[in-house]
Amino acid sequence: MSDKADSNLLPKAYDFKGVETKWYEQWMDNRLFEATLDEDKPCFSMVIPPPNVTGVLHIGHALNNTLQDILARYKRMDGYNTLWVPGTDHAGIATQNVVERQIAQEGLTRYDLGREKFIERVWQWKAKSGGRIIEQLKRLGCSCDWSRERFTMDEGLSKAVREVFVRLYEEGLIYRGDYIINWCPRCHTALADIEVEHDLSEGRIWYIRYPLVDEATGKASRDSYIVVATTRPETMLGDTAVAVNPDDERYKDLVGKYVVLPLLNRKIPIISDEHVDPEFGTGAVKVTPAHDFNDFEIAVRHKLPRINIFDKDAKLTEETGPYEGLDRFEARKKVLEDLEKEGLLEKEEVHSLAAGTCYRCKTVVEPRLSKQWFVKIEPLAGPALDAVRQGETRIVPPGWVRTYEEWMTNIRDWCISRQIWWGHRIPAWTCDSCGHLVVATKTPEKCPNCGADSLTQETDVLDTWFSSALWPFSTLGWPEKTKELELFYPTSVLITSFDILFFWVARMMMMGLHFMKEVPFYFVYLHALVRDAKGQKMSKSKGNVIDPLTIMEKFGTDAVRFTLAAFAAQGRDIKLSEDRIEGYRHFVNKIWNAARLVLMHASSVEDYENGLDPNSLNSVEKWILARLNSTVKKVRDALDSFDFDVAAKTLYGFFWHEYCDWYLEFSKSDLSRGGDRSIRAKKVALTVLDTTLRLLHPFMPFVTEELWHHLPGKDGFIMVSSFPKKDPEWDFEEAQSEIELLKTMISGIRNIRAELGIHPGKELEAVFLPHTDLAKSVISAHEVEIKALARVSKMGQIEDAKDKPKGAASFIHEEVEIFIPLEGVVDIQQELKKIGKERTKVEKDLKKVEAKLSNENFLKKAPENIVQKERDKRDRLLARLSKLDGHERMLREIS
């Protein structure tokens, strides 16, 4: 109990340093983050969007994990057996790039090391610096069950990956073939469609003459040609046709004839195909099947040859004759020069285009023909689409449903093979003697076809997203039938950023439904992207990055978390700046100081929770408890619907502007006194503080845990205390209107003081003219509060307006008028001015209302209660006007 006795010595400002690590360690030591396999409790489960092992915590992670932690802590406190599975993603290309860069400093490439050695280096790197982000998540306060941390390439998950691959293959949903794919010449691998980014940029389009074949000589005609337009002249070296639209009259006679491909002098046909848009360019298109997605399709339809002109570095192949060995951009120059020389370059225009770039290294990708593995998407997408349409999985905010549907209905097969080394190696082997393909979860001893014992494993690895697609069930032990799967699958909620809706969410839906026959999660909450104060994407090159670790160091983790939650409005960008975090740091300090005040007086009040008899409470106490009650409800509702910002702002408003600004001010005198009244005030102050701390805990785990241990009579942790519930006994309606009126009166007097420039310390006399019973009782019951908060030394009360003091400033309200005699206190002319100003406003409002009420249509068609409301409003305004008149006359009398 010793630190409780000391709690009136809380320091003046909250110092988060030391506090944060202290509590985190204790939570860990007491294993408070760990889920149980208890079947009797309701379960709540989430899987973390696994950050890349290469990652360092950026502000997006901070937001994502703060929101998850808020839910986890809320549910845990609310009695759920809560499991939040953490882990990291091996991030194939990204990680490989990191290690490649590292060995490059030793002057080595991965080819120098060889596959085995290189992968060994990656594992070494992972062991050394791969866990950094996990430590950073802990700094953020994340209450993940670290005893269940997973890695997408650990043994269990690798087993799940192989199992899924084999099953899909056996079901005919995985196939291999020569197709055109996006190739990154820097990463030396294929990329899936969505791994390619498109940015609009200014480029050029060239018009090139392809000479027709002279039918007499069989050679290139000197004066007849067909003109094609292209943004990529170098690809002409791989052209195998020229295509025109079948309905294009201009070219009708040319279809079936041949042109001579310039530079290489290859004879290629003119064909007709629906795909060609006669409106664009010249209406004639060069067809490069191996390096353009459309052309590939055309080639399939017309059985055209496909010539690969780029190698893995995007250098020209031997197919290009004299151009062999050139880089693609050099080749473009050279080709254009040569065409120019031959007089075949007709013109050049500016043309905007969206070149695809690799999402990992930003290199311009090259569509290229190669042998790859694919997942047949359609059979998987159907159920995933239905699950969302039928609401089995609900996407929040719902605006994203349409985007999801759009994508799910238009996707092409998923290219899953990557020509890199770091990742899950595809479990397929080819027999060295008969060429038979074996797909199996375990390395085959011998060829099932010919019995030979020499087989070679596929060198490709799987797309990183293939393993993350299994995350919700692979982390729970699939393919084994585990208790974890039984209890925690489907998971309750997935919280992630909308930019990986397709990469990840959609694929988890497909895989989850296919292998578990159930959706992977009931809710998907997609949060916004964090941007800088101007709404720009944060990037190192722009220098506008807000680093969560730096600001946590500067303002404390609680302030950062609370800020992120308060700005997490649904479906918007979050524009973040340090100022905003600083603002919420003030809130943390406010909480600290309110607790300091309460504990200064009440640290020895034991058993405050059981001591509140509703009948014994005064109206101020009833009011704050009723307000607390409605705060509890609002926060719960908001969290249940993922309105993190509403929950945070509700707590902020209640704690600061109701509890601190009014309740604690009202109670100060009681708190510092002795006696029954004081004990009760202390109990109420503690109860509200205690309850609010528990409501705040999911948002600000550290400061709330620290303060909780200063509260009298507390054992254990706030982290595992109960989340507050609404108490029906505390809905004191009358007390609320009573105290609202009291606040109005006090504000009214303060307003007079400020308007007339009366010093805040100057004691005033106030004369009240109540118009209602409520007003009367407020005046008599709350003399102490009025005197203290409005700095009034003498209070008077009159029954009739004719008794009002001469020469007084006035506050006019429906239920009460307050007069402050100004003799010797203030300038009468000032007061007259103020009245004049208000009169203008009232007259303006009155005019509006009267216009409405003299409109026959309004009277006839508007509902009766609305008309009545307008009439009441007119009466109120008239009454106010006449009161203003009265005050003005009175002031003139004495001036």
Next chain:
RNA sequence: GGGCGGAUAGCUCAGAUGGGAGAGCACCGGCCUUACAAGCCGGGGGUCACAGGUUCAAUCCCUGUUCCGCCUACCA
């Protein structure tokens, strides 16, 4: 080219089913009032993007326009 969203106070945004324009921050003025100056009290400020329409009544519903985001796409 398609799709989605946005335009309300200086800034960031809130404004269920149409019926008196709000918050936070910033700003201005006054206060060291014994928890907090990281604080307290008070205040000013908006043709609700523009133009039409529906209605007794529009920030809200409808149509169009302009501007700004984002997603998506095979116009070479």
